[in-house]
Amino acid sequence: MREITLTVFTSACARLPLVTEASGRVQSIYYDVGATIGGESRFARMDDTFLRLKLEEVNVEQTRLCLQIAFDKREVNRYEKLLRQNHAVVSQLDTFQQTLANHQNEQWRLEVESRVLNERLKRTKVLAPTGWRVTERDVEPEQWVNVGEHIGEVADFTILTVPFALTPEQHAALTNMSKQFDGIHLTLSELGQQVAASMWRTISGFAPTTRKIAIELKLRTAVASSCGGLRTELVIPTPERSGAVMLPPETVRQSFEEHWVDPVEGNPNRVLLLGSYSGPDGKKLRIGSPEVFPGARFKISPEEKAMDEMQSDHAAAKATK
Known part of the structure; x- marks a missing residue:
């Protein structure tokens, strides 16, 4: 057997870019680079002053329409009684019924507009998954940003992965190691620690330049310094083909x-x-x-x-x- 040692570096199992869904002034930034997102899952918040003012205006208009619709219903009922007593004409009743329908439609439109404003208010908050760590921060408070602008990035370091590019022979040997009782073991040379690992995912695509298979291993042993950039060594025993x-x-x-x-x-x-x-x-x-x-x-x-x-x-x- 021939022993092949491959050296790579640990990385997060997932990364998420953070972008804004509303343009405006950045009101608050809750976390800096290296911090862990808390239970509220907030990373930043945009200024929502004009949205709240617009929502108040819509609420006032809805209140006015409720009173107007109640008045229109009373007028319709009154003219229906007068029409049965031949004290009113049909055209007058039709006019009040049309007015009532118009005001009801306006009320439904304002309800939709209120839901839209509430949704836009929610989207002034830039959210991030709880427990993920901030790796990039590209804005400061009071800075103006546009819709879709990149303002930061978070990564999940709760699971550390290590990427490898293997030849078909090395991939077969590693797959065989994963099926054995001892499994796959990696050495964190900088920490002096040996950790257990397992197959995380295999990239189905083919790289014509390297002609190798891209895979990722997942660390199954807890690491004191759970971060990216830890030097990791993988030893793969492969059959000897050189006559040695x-x-x-x-x-x-x-x-x-x-x-x-x-x-x-x-x-x-x-x-x-x-x-x-x-x-x-x-x-x-x-x-x-x-x-x-x-x-x-x-x-x-x-x-x-x-x-x-x-x-x-x-x-x-x-x-x-």
């Missing part, structure tokens, strides 16, 4: 700047040290040589032989892929 093999460190001896192995039968072979790997079977060295192949057996190096002979009568190790 894995050997225990005690079978490789160093002479000056060269590395050698001693076959159980045959002469010593000079090898090239390509790296190391720590797996379930302990630490292994990755070496390459035309004379070394999987299944070959090698002697324990003299430095380790004395100790090993106390534990085993046959001091030898087998090369693996």
Whole structure:
């Protein structure tokens, strides 16, 4: 197996740009960069003075119409009685009925206008999800903004994610790791902490430039510093395809700047040290040589032989892929 280490940085699982739905003067800003949105879910508020004045005007007009409609209904009832007594003409009754209908329609129009104004008043508040953290703030109190203008951004750091771009081979190895009992583990090198992770989402699109698969992992272990930008390392064991093999460190001896192995039968072979790997079977060295192949057996190096002979009568190790 060959060990591949990928390094990325943590990020929020979701981001939300904040824009205004009404133009006007910024009346209040409730949070600065780095603050967490509270239970009221407010980020900013626009000046709503003229909207409230307009709503008061509509309410006054509705009150006037209610009194006018009550008067019109009394007039209609009175002329209906006079018409039955032949003391009035039909045209007079029709006039009062039409006046009553016009005033009722005007009252319905004002009700709709009142609902529109109330909705516009609600939209003077720029809301943000509770518990999210402010990452950008682009306005100040008393500043004029237009409809749809970007005034800030919040992000959800309650779940930290790490993005990776993997080859199909690496993606298959990571998928296999996620199905194992131990699962996926990441190392936060700056915090010195190892955390558990799981597959969060796989981007279905294909990047022609990199020819890699974009995925995101989700951290399942609580982190003391829950923020973006934490250096994260992922170690993926992949099959060895270069002809190199894995050997225990005690079978490789160093002479000056060269590395050698001693076959159980045959002469010593000079090898090239390509790296190391720590797996379930302990630490292994990755070496390459035309004379070394999987299944070959090698002697324990003299430095380790004395100790090993106390534990085993046959001091030898087998090369693996």
